Amino acid sequence: MSDAIWAISITWLFVFIYAILGSVDFGAGFWGLVYNPRERSRAGEIANRFLSPTWEVTNVFLVLLVVTIVAFFPRAIAPLGTGLLIPGSLVLILLTLRSAFMVFHYSALRFRSTLRIVSGVTGLLIPSLLVIALPILAGGFIDPETDRLLVGKLLSSPVTYAYLAFGLSSELFLSAAFLADYSREAEDSSAYAVFRKYALWLGPFTLATAVLTVYLMGRQAEWLRDHILEEQGWFLLSAIAFLLGYSALWWRRKHPERERGFPRVAFVCFILQFALASYAYGAAHLPYLVYPTLTVEESVTNPAMFDSLLISYAVGMAILVPGFIYFWRLFLKDKRYVGRG
Amino acid sequence: MDDLTIARTLFGSSLGFHIIFATLGVGLPLMIFVSEVFYQVTNDRRYTLMAKRWTKAQAILLGVAIPSGTIVAVQMSLLWPQFMEMVGEVIALPFQIELFAFFLEALFMSIYVYAADRLSPGLRILSVFLVAFGGSASAVLITSANAWMNTPTGFQPTEGGITGVRPWEAFFNPSFASSAFHVLISAYMTGAFVVASIAAYRLLRRKLSQSEIRYHHRALMMSLAIGGTMSLITAFTGHWAGQVLHDHQPEKLAAAEGLFETQSHAPLALGGIVDLDEQKITGAIEIPGLLSFLAGNRLDTVVKGLNDYPRDVWPPGYVHLLFNLMVGSGVLLILLSALAGWFGWRRKGDRLPQWLLWTLTSTGPLAVLAIEFGWIFTCSGRQPWTIYRFQRTADAATQAGDLWVWLVLFLSLYMLLLIATVVIMSSYFKRHPLAEELEAVVAEGNG
Numbered sequence: 001m002s003d004a005i006w007a008i009s010i011t012w013l014f015v016f017i018y019a020i021l022g023s024v025d026f027g028a029g030f031w032g033l034v035y036n037p038r039e040r041s042r043a044g045e046i047a048n049r050f051l052s053p054t055w056e057v058t059n060v061f062l063v064l065l066v067v068t069i070v071a072f073f074p075r076a077i078a079p080l081g082t083g084l085l086i087p088g089s090l091v092l093i094l095l096t097l098r099s100a101f102m103v104f105h106y107s108a109l110r111f112r113s114t115l116r117i118v119s120g121v122t123g124l125l126i127p128s129l130l131v132i133a134l135p136i137l138a139g140g141f142i143d144p145e146t147d148r149l150l151v152g153k154l155l156s157s158p159v160t161y162a163y164l165a166f167g168l169s170s171e172l173f174l175s176a177a178f179l180a181d182y183s184r185e186a187e188d189s190s191a192y193a194v195f196r197k198y199a200l201w202l203g204p205f206t207l208a209t210a211v212l213t214v215y216l217m218g219r220q221a222e223w224l225r226d227h228i229l230e231e232q233g234w235f236l237l238s239a240i241a242f243l244l245g246y247s248a249l250w251w252r253r254k255h256p257e258r259e260r261g262f263p264r265v266a267f268v269c270f271i272l273q274f275a276l277a278s279y280a281y282g283a284a285h286l287p288y289l290v291y292p293t294l295t296v297e298e299s300v301t302n303p304a305m306f307d308s309l310l311i312s313y314a315v316g317m318a319i320l321v322p323g324f325i326y327f328w329r330l331f332l333k334d335k336r337y338v339g340r341g
Numbered sequence: 342m343d344d345l346t347i348a349r350t351l352f353g354s355s356l357g358f359h360i361i362f363a364t365l366g367v368g369l370p371l372m373i374f375v376s377e378v379f380y381q382v383t384n385d386r387r388y389t390l391m392a393k394r395w396t397k398a399q400a401i402l403l404g405v406a407i408p409s410g411t412i413v414a415v416q417m418s419l420l421w422p423q424f425m426e427m428v429g430e431v432i433a434l435p436f437q438i439e440l441f442a443f444f445l446e447a448l449f450m451s452i453y454v455y456a457a458d459r460l461s462p463g464l465r466i467l468s469v470f471l472v473a474f475g476g477s478a479s480a481v482l483i484t485s486a487n488a489w490m491n492t493p494t495g496f497q498p499t500e501g502g503i504t505g506v507r508p509w510e511a512f513f514n515p516s517f518a519s520s521a522f523h524v525l526i527s528a529y530m531t532g533a534f535v536v537a538s539i540a541a542y543r544l545l546r547r548k549l550s551q552s553e554i555r556y557h558h559r560a561l562m563m564s565l566a567i568g569g570t571m572s573l574i575t576a577f578t579g580h581w582a583g584q585v586l587h588d589h590q591p592e593k594l595a596a597a598e599g600l601f602e603t604q605s606h607a608p609l610a611l612g613g614i615v616d617l618d619e620q621k622i623t624g625a626i627e628i629p630g631l632l633s634f635l636a637g638n639r640l641d642t643v644v645k646g647l648n649d650y651p652r653d654v655w656p657p658g659y660v661h662l663l664f665n666l667m668v669g670s671g672v673l674l675i676l677l678s679a680l681a682g683w684f685g686w687r688r689k690g691d692r693l694p695q696w697l698l699w700t701l702t703s704t705g706p707l708a709v710l711a712i713e714f715g716w717i718f719t720c721s722g723r724q725p726w727t728i729y730r731f732q733r734t735a736d737a738a739t740q741a742g743d744l745w746v747w748l749v750l751f752l753s754l755y756m757l758l759l760i761a762t763v764v765i766m767s768s769y770f771k772r773h774p775l776a777e778e779l780e781a782v783v784a785e786g787n788g
Contacts, residue, residue, distance in 0.1 A: 074429020
């Protein structure tokens with residue numbers, strides 16, 4: 001593999017990790033808004049308990065992604081920075097509000113309802129703005145003369161909304177599946193029932209929006225649609241992973257009194273589903289970073305920097321992975337935290 | 342304003358805002374760490390209470406530091422795309438490694454804040470140490486990138502591009518060591534003085550119990566000791582950074598000192614306003630020979646003047662003022678901590694006199710201002726370059742228009758956050774008064 005392919009693969013890995021973590025994180029914010037604490041179900045509380053310690057770490061992955069793109073593809077920064085100025089700046093403003101209120105609510109109870117609204121609303125807006133980068137990169141929405149974004153064209157194009165529907169639906173689907181698993185870990189069957197129900201509804205809907213997006217893509221980015229159809233095999237595997245995970249939500253438990261479903265199996269299958277599909281989407285997007293002006297080969301950094309970066313990744317990950325595992329055990333496994341009620 | 346000025350104003354405001362929180366995010370964990378260690382040594386539970394209350398403040402500040410840092414990181418690519426292209430090619434390493442430090446800080450901050458009750462004392466100290474270490478490492482790494490902008494190395498310019506990139510040479514560029522040391526120590530200094538300000542302010546209240554006075558007095562003396570020591574070291578590292586300027590960025594030193602003619606026995610100008618058109622400095626007190634001595638340790642060191650360089654690469658004249666304000670604040674901080682130390686030693690654990698406490702409340706804001714002056718000085722003093730003698734700021738800026746919309750939006754956001762931070766801080770500490778927590782701690786200690 002060439003440097004460029006290595007670089008885009010690592011970048012892809014970070015995009016994927018952030019997509020999953022971000023979906024769960026922003027989705028939990030949204031569910032926290034929908035389920036208010038005064039109601040009988042503890043679903044909202046479960047969502048917020050997960051969110052409190054994790055959002056900072058999730059946020060670092062976003063910065064990691066930006067820095068990785070700058071480091072690996074410096075020659076893409078000028079066109080990307082100019083083209084994505086508007087959605088990028090909006091994301092920053094919303095993200096700042098969200099993060100600030102996240103911390104403030106922990107310190108001052110009277111801001112709790114403001115926080116729920118801020119975190120819930122931004123939980124839908126930020127992912128929308130992030131997913132909008134996909135149709136922009138697929139071409140046709142950046143003025144070739146000035147590199148500026150054609151906002152009117154972007155907003156009047158049906159494919160934009162298909163991407164949006166797909167993005168939001170995936171976000172809520174993944175977070176519902178995750179929170180179902182988290183509720184099971186917390187042994188809270190009412191919250192589990194709520195999130196399982198949403199996952200069951202959102203799963204097929206997500207699949208439908210994906211098909212719609214590919215269909216509408218034909219008008220705007222024919223090249224990408226054609227490439228995607230060539231990757232059919234991967235998408236088929238992705239669909240199988242989905243069906244397997246979906247069925248896991250129906251499997252019966254040994255103890256008849258417990259709710260149906262194996263949410264851990266389901267969530268792992270869904271991650272696999274998204275991994276396969278986004279790998280296929282990424283492969284179909286090659287060789288372009290931004291169609292039609294920028295390929296990965298043209299924008300990759302020099303070999304000396306590339307080698308140093310790889311070494312720094314290896315060392316950095318070796319130091320951080322134990323930290324992540326410790327973190328996971330404290331907040332996602334430890335019954336004293338998860339099941340606290 | 343033209344787009345370039347707006348871009349600079351916008352990015353400058355983002356940095357100026359972030360620096361306050363970032364600096365405290367480096368300085369406060371050191372204070373928390375020190376008081377956790379003090380507790381282990383003295384077994385006095387008041388120190389854990391100090392650590393606990395400062396951690397609360399730190400967690401609130403982090404709520405602004407993390408997103409404002411995210412803004413700076415992303416806005417750099419959005420506003421200065423051509424500059425970031427060079428960053429990616431030559432100086433990507435410190436940014437990349439900084440992220441790992443950032444991860445370490447975020448992970449263990451969450452652990453320290455949300456899981457404190459489940460950690461053993463050893464693990465608690467380790468967690469807060471890793472938070473402090475992550476913050477300090479971030480400061481050093483980011484300074485490496487900024488130092489590279491001042492003294493770029495590790496590549497050869499060619500027609501329309503660069504070649505022969507040596508990433509580690511860029512990382513350890515000539516001004517890295519002096520700048521990083523200066524930034525790190527001054528952040529420790531600022532964290533300590535902000536704590537000192539608050540403790541001094543609390544001691545001014547009339548109705549205080551004996552145990553509250555002892556608590557605040559201890560916090561005050563501890564933070565003044567750390568702040569005073571750090572401000573002294575900051576002065577030495579600043580002197581070192583000045584000598585690096587003399588060797589590697591002479592026009593910046595000339596502008597900082599308002600020196601137009603190249604000369605030996607160059608005088609040091611204190612105060613005054615530099616007029617670039619008239620080529621003179623008015624209202625300054627000049628100390629003969631001192632600039633030469635500071636720049637090269639000898640009175641006959643030849644210091645370059647601005648006239649040796651073409652007019653269009655001169656930094657703006659106001660950097661002299663910024664430089665003086667930075668140095669002046671630093672000197673004042675050293676004197677104030679020495680004064681307070683002398684009084685504290687004479688009074689042996691009694692409250693300091695009212696007038697001195699009043700004066701000491703100014704140390705925190707003064708330290709923050711000194712940091713701001715310093716950063717504005719180093720970045721305006723580099724103008725018109727964004728990468729010294731390689732890329733002009735005008736050539737680095739984005740081509741996207743209508744930037745004023747973002748300027749208005751982001752400035753409003755910063756105002757909102759500043760107000761929110763103050764409101765949240767005061768409301769939290771009002772609901773958790775020291776007297777109550779102190780009583781609980783003392784009761785626990787006796788029981």
